[in-house]
Amino acid sequence: MTSGVYEFIVVGGGTAGIVIDTVQKERGYAANAYYLLLKDRKNLEVVTNAVVEKILSDHGSQPPKAIGVQYRHEAHTKTALVSKEVVAAGSLQSPKLLEVSSVGNAGILQPLGTGVVKELKGVGENLHSS
Secondary structure (H helix, E strand, O other): OOOOEEEEEEOOOOOOOOOEEOOOOEEOOHHHHHHHHHOOOOOOOOOOOEEEEEEEEEOOOOOOEEEEEEEEEOOEEEEEEEEEEEEOOHHHHHHHHHHHOOEEOHHHHHHHOOOOOEEOOOOOOOOOOO
16 A cells, blocks of 8 residues: 555544435445445555554644554554545544544643644543443
8 A cells, every 4th residue: 555645545443323225225334335435446455454553644734734644564564645635543543543643632642752743632532431
């Protein structure tokens, strides 16, 4: 995946309510929501058993812009760059991914020595269990 620039990256998934297509009478899932619509694109590469480590940012742009992800696959750290957007990792992993990428509450990030790409005080603060 390091050889090209992709339009967007979908990272992981998350929990959500069940979505039913009332015309096709089938439950929505990642394959029919994303993959089947995009599977024939030349700039799509599906990588399984990979873990995203952080979102890469262009620190020179204002506001900072996500330009890709760093991920681990088969014991190697790899990079995938995008031309449009990075799609987040679901409701549970997105805050973690943002914070390890230096996006979040500066009061929490600065003492850890991670720096701050963008201060967003609410990142990771509103998770509630039912």
